Every structure is written in C-alpha cells, then in structure tokens.
Amino acid sequence: MKKRGRGIACTYxxxxxxxxxxxxxxxxxxxxxxxxxxxxxASDLGQGSDTALRQIAAHTLGIDAERVTMVSNDTxxxxxxxxxxxxxxxxVSGNAxxxxxxxxxxxxxxxxxxxxxxxxxxxxxRDGVIFLKERxxxxxxxxxxxxxxxxxxxxxxxxxxxxxxxxxALDPETGLGIPYGAxxxxxxxxxxxxxxxTGEVTVLSLTAAQDVGRAINPMAIEGQIEGGVAQGxxxxxxxxxxxxxxxxVNPSFSNLLLPTAxxxxxxxxxxxxxxxxxxxxxxxGTGEPPTCPTAAAIINAIYDAVGVLxxxxxxxxxxxxxxxxxxxxxxx
Amino acid sequence: xxxxxxxxxxxxxxxxxxxxxxxxLLDALREHLGLTGAKRGCGKGECGACTxxxxxxxxxxCIYPAIKAEGRSVxxxxxxxxxxxxxxxxxxxxxxxxxxxxxxxxxGLILSSKALLDRNARPNELEIRTAISGNLCRCTGxxxxxxxxxxxxxELRGEAASSKRREPASGAIGRSxxxxxxxxxxxxxxxxxxxxxxxxxxxxxxxRSPHPSARIxxxxxxxxxxxxxxxxxxxxxxxxxxxxxxxxxxxxxxxAVDRVRFVGEAIAVVAAETKELVQEGLDKIRVSYEALPAVxxxxxxxxxxxxxxHEGGNIQHxxxxxxxxxxxxxxxxxxxxxxxxxxxxxxxxxxxxxAALAHMDQGQMVVYCCSQAPHYYRNEIAAMxxxxxxxxxxxxxxxGGGFGGKxxxxxxxxxxxxxxxxxxxxxxxxxxEESVFTSTKRHAFDMHYKFGATNDGRxxxxxxxxxxxxxxxxxxxxxxxxxxxxxxxxxxxxPNVHVDAYEVYTNYPIGGAMxxxxxxxxxxxxxxxxxxxxxxxxxxxxxxxRRNMLRPGSSTxxxxxxxxxxxxxxxxxxxxxxxxxxxxKEEI
Numbered sequence: 019m020k021k022r023g024r025g026i027a028c029t030y031x032x033x034x035x036x037x038x039x040x041x042x043x044x045x046x047x048x049x050x051x052x053x054x055x056x057x058x059x060a061s062d063l064g065q066g067s068d069t070a071l072r073q074i075a076a077h078t079l080g081i082d083a084e085r086v087t088m089v090s091n092d093t094x095x096x097x098x099x100x101x102x103x104x105x106x107x108x109x110v111s112g113n114a115x116x117x118x119x120x121x122x123x124x125x126x127x128x129x130x131x132x133x134x135x136x137x138x139x140x141x142x143x144r145d146g147v148i149f150l151k152e153r154x155x156x157x158x159x160x161x162x163x164x165x166x167x168x169x170x171x172x173x174x175x176x177x178x179x180x181x182x183x184x185x186x187a188l189d190p191e192t193g194l195g196i197p198y199g200a201x202x203x204x205x206x207x208x209x210x211x212x213x214x215x216t217g218e219v220t221v222l223s224l225t226a227a228q229d230v231g232r233a234i235n236p237m238a239i240e241g242q243i244e245g246g247v248a249q250g251x252x253x254x255x256x257x258x259x260x261x262x263x264x265x266x267v268n269p270s271f272s273n274l275l276l277p278t279a280x281x282x283x284x285x286x287x288x289x290x291x292x293x294x295x296x297x298x299x300x301x302x303g304t305g306e307p308p309t310c311p312t313a314a315a316i317i318n319a320i321y322d323a324v325g326v327l328x329x330x331x332x333x334x335x336x337x338x339x340x341x342x343x344x345x346x347x348x349x350x
Numbered sequence: 351x352x353x354x355x356x357x358x359x360x361x362x363x364x365x366x367x368x369x370x371x372x373x374x375l376l377d378a379l380r381e382h383l384g385l386t387g388a389k390r391g392c393g394k395g396e397c398g399a400c401t402x403x404x405x406x407x408x409x410x411x412c413i414y415p416a417i418k419a420e421g422r423s424v425x426x427x428x429x430x431x432x433x434x435x436x437x438x439x440x441x442x443x444x445x446x447x448x449x450x451x452x453x454x455x456x457x458g459l460i461l462s463s464k465a466l467l468d469r470n471a472r473p474n475e476l477e478i479r480t481a482i483s484g485n486l487c488r489c490t491g492x493x494x495x496x497x498x499x500x501x502x503x504x505e506l507r508g509e510a511a512s513s514k515r516r517e518p519a520s521g522a523i524g525r526s527x528x529x530x531x532x533x534x535x536x537x538x539x540x541x542x543x544x545x546x547x548x549x550x551x552x553x554x555x556x557x558r559s560p561h562p563s564a565r566i567x568x569x570x571x572x573x574x575x576x577x578x579x580x581x582x583x584x585x586x587x588x589x590x591x592x593x594x595x596x597x598x599x600x601x602x603x604x605x606a607v608d609r610v611r612f613v614g615e616a617i618a619v620v621a622a623e624t625k626e627l628v629q630e631g632l633d634k635i636r637v638s639y640e641a642l643p644a645v646x647x648x649x650x651x652x653x654x655x656x657x658x659x660h661e662g663g664n665i666q667h668x669x670x671x672x673x674x675x676x677x678x679x680x681x682x683x684x685x686x687x688x689x690x691x692x693x694x695x696x697x698x699x700x701x702x703x704x705a706a707l708a709h710m711d712q713g714q715m716v717v718y719c720c721s722q723a724p725h726y727y728r729n730e731i732a733a734m735x736x737x738x739x740x741x742x743x744x745x746x747x748x749x750g751g752g753f754g755g756k757x758x759x760x761x762x763x764x765x766x767x768x769x770x771x772x773x774x775x776x777x778x779x780x781x782x783e784e785s786v787f788t789s790t791k792r793h794a795f796d797m798h799y800k801f802g803a804t805n806d807g808r809x810x811x812x813x814x815x816x817x818x819x820x821x822x823x824x825x826x827x828x829x830x831x832x833x834x835x836x837x838x839x840x841x842x843x844x845p846n847v848h849v850d851a852y853e854v855y856t857n858y859p860i861g862g863a864m865x866x867x868x869x870x871x872x873x874x875x876x877x878x879x880x881x882x883x884x885x886x887x888x889x890x891x892x893x894x895x896r897r898n899m900l901r902p903g904s905s906t907x908x909x910x911x912x913x914x915x916x917x918x919x920x921x922x923x924x925x926x927x928x929x930x931x932x933x934x935k936e937e938i
Contacts, residue, residue, distance in 0.1 A: 024930065026891045027877040028922060030841035030900065031869060036832045061722050062531070063749040063756070064452030064489055069529050076522035083522040088530070091746040093728045101597075101723040101757055103826075103863055145520050188832070193671030193849065194909045197836045203900075203918035207929040225929035229917025237448040237515070237526030241494060245451065246865065248491030249753070253870055259695040259791055264562030264613045264646055264857050269786035271396035271486065276699050279479040279492040288924045294915030299523050302915065309866040310837075314877035318891070327878055330692040 019214045022222070023323025027314030028205045031307040032198025033297075034106040034182040041181035042099040042111040046075055046118040048126070048174035052146070052161035053085040056118075059096035060111040065305055066238035067107040071115045073234050074298050078119035079126070080143025081160055105303030106182075108234060109200060112298035113180035121176025129163050129172075183296060200294045203229040204307040206247070208315035212323045217339030221251055221316060227288035228307055232300035236289055243287040243308045250312020252277040258332050356420045360385065361429030369416045375409075376400045378416035379426060386545035387427035387457045387538020389750070391486070391701040392782040398485030399701050401458035402426050406469075408462045408484070427457035427538035430464060434533045439505040440464055440498070441536040445528050449498035451489030453535025454542060454702040454750030459485045463499045471507055475500070488701055488751050531748070540748040543705035543720050548775035551707070552581055554761075554768045555628040555778070557618040557635050558788070559610035562857035563644035563657065566608055566637060569618060574634040579623040581772045583631055588771060591736030595759055597726060601660065602823040602860075604734060604763050609642065611659055611822035612857055614787035621768035621776050648819045648854035649796070659822060659855035666820050667828040669835045671849035673909050679811025679846025683802025685886050687879050691799065693871040695819070696792035698864055702750020703785040704760035708768070709775035715742045717766050720749035722756045730759055731766050742766075754863030755789050758825050790825045790862025793818045793853075795834070795871040801879045807887040807894045809844040812907075814875075816851035818861065818868075825862035827853045834868030839907055840876035841918045842898040847907050892926045 034040050044058035056075045062068040068088040076083040090096050099111045123143055130148040131138040134156055142151050149157035167174055182199035189195055209222040226243050233239050256275045260268050268274045293300030313331055321327050326341035353368050360383060367382040379385045379402070388411055391399035395410035402411045403425040431438040440460050443449070450456050459482055466473055466481035473481070478499045479492070487495060505511065518524040534540035571583040586593050586605040593607065594600040606617045620631035643657040650656055651664040658664060680686060706719040715735060721727055724744035732742040749756060761778040768776040780788075795818050802811035816834055820827040831853040838849050884894030899918045905911055 025881075026895070026922075026925070026930070027873055028841050028895055028899070028918065029869060029873050030837065030918060031866075032833070032836065036829060036836065059725055061724060061746055061749065061752075063720075063722060063752045064450070064529075064531070064535075066451075066529055068531065069527055072530070073522040073525065073527060083525065083527055091724070093724050093742075093744045098725040101726060102752065103722060103754060103757055104867065188908060191670060191672065193669060193835060194673060196910045197832075197908055198910075200915055201841075201900075201912070203841055203916065203921050205918075205921040205925045207925050209929070223929070225925050227921040227925040227928075229915075229921050231915055231917075232523065234523055235526055236524065238529070241448050241451060241490060244491035244493040245489045246491070249488070249865060250870065253696060253792075257694070257696050257699075259697050259786070259859070261646070261695060261858060264644055264859075266613070266787055266859060269783040270394055271392050271699075271782065272394065274697060274699065274786065276486055276488065278483040278486065279496065280483045282492050285491055285493050286928065288921075288928060290917050290920045290924055292915055292917030292920055297915070300915075306866050306869070310869040311873045311877065313870060314873035317874050318877055318881050321878070321881070327689075329689060329874075329878070331694055331874065 020211050021214060021323040022211050023319045024207060024209050025315045025318025025322055026205065026207050027311035027318060029307055029310040030201045030203050031105060031310060033109040033200045033202065033303045034104050034198060037184050037188045037195055037197045039181045040100050040106060040110060041179055042114040043097040043179040044111065044114040044118040045097060046122045046176045048079065048122050048164055050164045050168040052081060052164045054079055054081065055087050055089065056115055057089045057096045058099050058111050058115055059093060060090050060099040060107045061102040062090055063102065065242060066235060069238060070108050070234045071111060074112050074115045075119045078116055079123055080148065081146055105202065105306045108301050109297050109303045110180055110182060112301055114178045116298040117178030117180060118176040121178065122174050125167060125172060125174045126160060126163050129167050130158050133158055199296050200302050202302045202307045204311055206311045206315040208319040210316060210319040210323055212320055212338065214324060214342060217335035217342060219255060219320060219338065221283040224283050225286045226308055227290050229290040229292050230304050231294035231297045231302035232291050233289050234301050239289055239304050240287045242304045244285045246308025247285050247312050248277055248282045250309045251282055254313035254316040254331060254333055256332055356417055358419055358424060360424045361426060371417060373416045374412055375414040375416045375419050376411040379411060385426050385428050389454055397701055398458045399455050401461045401485060403461055403465055406465060408465045427460060430460060432537045432539065434537060439502040443498040443502040443505065444536050445532045447494050447498040447501060449490060449494040450529065450532035450535045452751040453540055453748060455485055455487045456535045457538045459487060459495055460536060467503050467506060471503065473503060486701060488699055542702055542748045542750055543707055543718055544779045546707055546718055546747065548707065548709055551775040551777055552621045552623060552768065552772060553625050553628050554619055554621045554764055554776050555632050556616045556764055557632050559613060559615040559617060561610055561639055561641055562613050563642040564610050564639040565642055566606060566610065567640050568638045570636040571618065574620065574631040577627060577630060579627045580620060580631040582621040582768055583618060583635060584767060584771060585618045589734060589767060592733040595730045596824055597758060597826055598828050599824040612859060619764045619768060621772055644857040646856050646858050648817050648856055651854045651856045659857060664855045665852055666824055666855050667831055667853040669832050669851040671835050671847055671907060673907065674846035676811055676813055676846050676848035680802045683810045684805040685883060686800065686802045687882050688800040689879060691797045691875045693795045695794045696864060697786055698753040698755030698789065700751030700753060700755055703780040703782055705779040706761040706765040707775060707777040708765035710769060710773060713741060715766055715770060716745065717762050718745045718747050719762045720756055721746045722752040727759060727762055731763055734763055735766065735770055753865040757863050758790050760789065790860045792864035793820065793830060793861035797875050799875045799879055803883045805887060807883055807889045807897050809842055809898050811846040812839040812844045814838045814849045818853045819858050820853045820855055821858040821860035822855065823860050825860050827861050830863065830868040834872055836907055837869040838872050840873065841900045843900055843904045892922065892930060895922055
C-alpha cells in the first residue's frame, strides 16, 4: 500500500565563522566614464557572489549593475575576502563592498554638491544620476561628475573591510557568548509517499522558505534554495560514503549515489525578507540553510505517513521496511 | 597499439587527427582539437559532463573510442553556438532562467536536452527529467534546468516568452540579474583548470597509502627515476619549508614523514612529461610499511587504551555548552523525550574533480586552480615553499562546484612543489576516485538527545551529546563541531541547555567543511523530538514550533539575545500557509 504524509522542519544558521574574526576587504574604483571596477577576493563557484557583489556596488554608487565589473579570482588583484564558506560572502564581503563603494561615492556626492550648489547630504545617487532628494529634477549625471573629477586630478576610489560583530571567542567552559553577528532562518515542508510493501520513499514536493534579510538577487537565491534542498534530499535518502576497515568501497558514481533529475521533487521556494541591520541593505547569507532542514522534514513526513521514526540517515527503503516489520510485530 | 589517422566530423568540420585505438573521443576533442567544452567528471560514463551528440544522440565521450566516431557526425557544445551574441534557445534560456551555477555540467545538460528537443518538440516535465537523468548536476537541484528546457522548447515552437519577473523600479538591489559568468558556461568557453595548458607542461601524480595506519619503514625512489621523462620523484624531505597544513590546526603533512594515518594519505609525488610516465613513476616507487593498529570508530578511539592517531590523544576537540541548570530544567519538565540518532559520511561530489596548474613566473609561484579559498591556499603554499606570501599568486579559474570540499588544499601544493623543483609548469588533475578517497567529507555523527517540556509544549531542558568521527586530520572539524553545538537544538528558545560535543581522531577518511557545516546532522534530531512533544501535548507541528521559536528578544543556545532580523516565525507561517493548510491538516 502507498501512504502519504507531510513533515515540517525548521533551522537557523549563523552567518560567518563561529565567534572568530573572519574579515573581508574590497577595493572599488570608478572610472572617468562612470563605470566601476570592484576588486574583492570572494570566490564565486557559481553560487553568484560576483553578481550579488556587483549589485551591491552598483546600488551604492547609483549606477547600473551592467556598468560594474567584478574581479574576484586573482590574489594579486583582488584583496582577501576570506573563504567562501559559512554562508558569509553576501553578508561579510557584501558589507566590505558596500563600505568601499560608499567611500568612493563620497567623492561623487561632494563634487555634485559643488556643481549643483547644494549640500552633499541632501543628494542621492541612483540610476546613473545624482539628484537632490527633495527635487529630483535638479540632477547631474555620474559620468559627467567623474569626468570633472578626473580633470581636477581626483581619482575616485574606495577601500572597505568588514568582519562580523563577534567580538570574542565563546567561553571554553560554558560555550556562552556571541557566535554569530546574524542568523538566517528556514522552514521546509516535505510531502512524501511511502510504499509499505518495500519501504521505498518518493518525495512528492518540497516547500522551502528562507529568511534572507533582503533579497539582493531573488533568482540566484531561488537557485541556492533549490540546490541546497536537492543536496538535503540526497542526504536524507541515498547519499553515503561506505567505509570498511578505513577503505572507501564506493568511490565511483556507479555506487556513490547522487540525486538525478528524477530523484529531486519540484521545489517551491519562498523568500522571506526580515531586514538584518548589520547586513548590506539588510541582506544575510543564503547558501547553507536550505540543506539543513530537508532531511528532518522528510523523516517527519515518513513518520506522518507510516508511523515509524527512522533515526539514522540515509533513510533507505530497507530501514523503513525493517522498522515497519518491527512495528507490525508489536501490534500483532 | 599503433597510431592511426582518422577523419572526425566535428560540428560540421572534418578534421584529420592521429590517435591510437584506445584514444577516447573526449581526449580527441579536448587534446587534439582544443574543444574543451566537454568535461571529464568521472571518466566512467557515469556523470554526463562529457556528453556530446553522435548522429543526434547523446553519448558519453569519456568511454567512447575516438575511432568509432569516424564517419559519424559529432556535435559538441561549441557546435551548438559559441558566439555569445548568437545563442541557441537552450543556451539563452539556461542563462535567463538561472539554470547555470558552476557550469561544469552545463554543456552536457544542454546537449542531452538538445537531443530531446530535436525529437520531441513538446516534452512534458517527466520527459525532460528523464532526458537529463544521465547528467548529474550538484548545484541547481534541476528545478531551473527543467524550467529552462521547457522555455527553450516553447521558443523553438515560436511561442511568445512567458512573463518576466517583477523587478524593482530603480536601483540594483532586488533584481534577478543573470550571472555574468553564465554566458561562458553555456558556450563551453569558460576555462576550468583542466581546460588550460602551458607550453612544456609536466603532469603530476601522487603515491598514496593503501594502509589506514602504518609506519613508513623506507621509501626507495631510485627505480622511479630511471626514465628520462620522469622529471622528479619527491618525498617529504624535498619540501623546502613547512610540511604541515590545515585550515584550523596544522596537523596534516603534505607528504607523509614516518607514518600514515588514513587510506589515501600522500607519500610521494611524481612529475613527468606524460600522464603515462607519471603512472610508471608511481608504480616504481617502493615503500615498505609496518602496519600499526588502526581505530575507525570514534567511541573506541576515545577509550584510554585505543591506538593513538596523534600523539596528543584522540579527542581532538571537546565543545561544551552550559546554559542555565540542566537538572532543574529536566525536573521542571512534564514530558521528557530521549532518543539516539546517527548520520553517515557524505561526499561533496562536485562534478569537477580537484585540479591545479602551477608555474614559476619571475620568482613568483603562480597556481591556477579551482578553489573556495584562494588566499588560504596562498598562505599555505608560501609556507610550504618558504616564500614570502606576496610571492605566491593564486588564480582561481572557473570552479566546478565546491560545497565546502574545495576549501582544504588538494592538488595545488603538489603541482606547486613539482613546479618549484623542476622549473616547469606542472598540472595535476585528480581522478574521480582520487577525489573521493582523499577529499574531506561531511562528518558521520552519533547523537544522543534528551529534551524536557511542559504540558503546554514549551521546552524546559535540552541535553545533547555529539560524537563526531573526525578522521585522520582536523581540517575544519573543530569549527564544524562548534557549529553543531551552537545549532544543536534548532531555532528554539530553551532556558537550560547542556551540550557535550566531541571531535575524535580516527584512521577514517578526513571530515571537513560541507554545506550546512554540522547543522544538517542536528535537524533530524531536534525536529523529530519537537514533533513528538507536539503529539504528546495535543499540539499541531506548527503550533508546538510557534510556541518555542526564536523571536526578537529571545536567548539562543549560547545565551545570545537576538535583537533584530529574526524571521523564524515568518518562514514557519509562510510555508504552512502554502503547504499545510491546503492539505486537510487544517489545525495549525
């Protein structure tokens, strides 16, 4: 018989390394045509940090993201930004880029204030122009400002560094303290079908909500949620490195099973935005939280479907089958 | 086997190349024709990264003899569209829908889907998923890939594109910009480390321990140096600087000195003119071992009489959390639930195996590689070569996934050492098996949980013990363990918390960073128990969570008071609105 069930699971996840300085730095240079180069050594492996950092720089400088070029991959060109780990690049490097961009923007605002005859604090940079907040028609293009500054011998650049506000190590005896400057939160609901004859599980759907503070790039965040959930499904049901007497016996993809397109269910992602004041524009990191609650949601859904709690991962058909047998034995 | 000339029709152009009978089509494409869009992820026809079309059907070129392709039509990603301005609809939709992340599997995915769309103009979702089920992707979860293929099918049928996302009126924040690097990835132009060559480049390989625990009695490398094409056979004594690395504790040697602690530990490195000569050199090194007692189970390893993996003892790290008074918390509980859980060892399985290409450039060591941590690599390689940090340059090329597994050093130090000694560029690319044997893993945990709660479902006490199998070296282990401890009870407030977490050295593969970093092991424990508390108290899974959840002003496991940015309840409410209310489980 096939039985369906639903399970829910929640998680929270600290941004950045635990109770330890993990700084990032960035250099921002605005060229005389109003385009910008951002140098920040945050490794982008496809998760999208280059794109998010470009957006943060562009938004701060008031120019289109297409006018920002990112250099992150060369230690002689891009300054240290720490490891791409701990869901930290948007939060930590995002702040470094924001601070560097703000520094560069100061040059632009001051020059515009002089040109327009207003105070720099009353001006805003957005969509390629600097304008008076109260009267947006009083404006000047950023390209023009950059040209003027260059002619005066002023080069527009900024440098920023940031480390999360985790001032000291956790107490070694009590473990108490401030491990992280900010947390991301996530809830997932899995719907499964369990074959009571074989113990086989099919994940029918996965709904995943995540509080990202502020979504810098919603499509990229969905990609992180979907990919993270897929790894969570693999962790829950099939992935295992089998070690016998210290030797890995399944080192090839023929026996080290990974989820294929047929194993991963449709994933509905829900982006929740509760702004984090210490994050750039309220943003927090995204990469890891989606992987954390998936197995728990699936395990709880299996319990809901057939009334057995499997306490060891991966939850194979065999484990469910044996647990169902045992339960049946007790009931009879 | 004698070389022979064959005529290969690739992307409509006939090329004459000289191959042997066992030359694989993938090597003919990559090495003879310079078409590096097809990737080697496993070398066994199991991951699909090497997919090309032969007479319109997808084929794994890494197990397909080149001579068999003669007289047939071969199409690679470069033949689909290598001009970024004139993309095939599949390429364009992969970019626009965000279906590209690391991009290593992308050419294979696009070719498999092209074969589908060429024979089925209107595939349903199951047909799409089936067509790409031989292409492993570790980044995307396939959702956006399936969406992109569906959109490309629509575009090919001449249908108008579906509506775009709503974008903010101004500014760059909140825009779903496509990734700038995805254009290179859909056209096969993105340069991954193995796609790169340098003139007079050597290849490297590492001799690894077959024993989990042994003393190295002797290493005889004389025989290995007999062939002139074998340019270097190096052991620990050839390292000019530090032979110790590790992102938290520098406890791991690049090349073993007197003993080995896990199967796969590096002992010697060979640099040679061809990959075949590298293997010949490795085969000729004679190592004599004396087996030592090994320990694989962390509970066994914690016993006083267990074989010592390291001199300082096997408990590498003990993280404690003591919040409130656990005894009082348990005494106050109406319900006490106790359960034991265990989790498995997990491989990251990024589809691009580890790779590095090193060369000396005017006194500076330059290393091209895949990486999540170029500045960490820079510092470690500088220490290994006894160079100033500023004389090492790491250039991260396109990196085919990482998920934590490309933080710790892998191929880079060996390529750098060989290049430093030989003065030549040296490339070292792992096989899939070498990657699995030697890379750090998600730690296997044993976990004991005891939660107390009142009759109205509120937590009063949480007692957690974690034992982590750390393997032979620390890598990121102590930090993973600390995060496990801080995340041990989930996003809930509990006044009395007692956690003991142990990271234990064993002769097991090395545990390290992996996406989630010790939290995925915890959540099945705290979430199963929270559900059970709900059942015992007659509360829905939603309500029992709502009662305990962290909110502004809450105190966390480490007694940090959360002031702002706490969206836990919002994620709970939004998911349950979407996926719980509609299921007939109305009571939330």
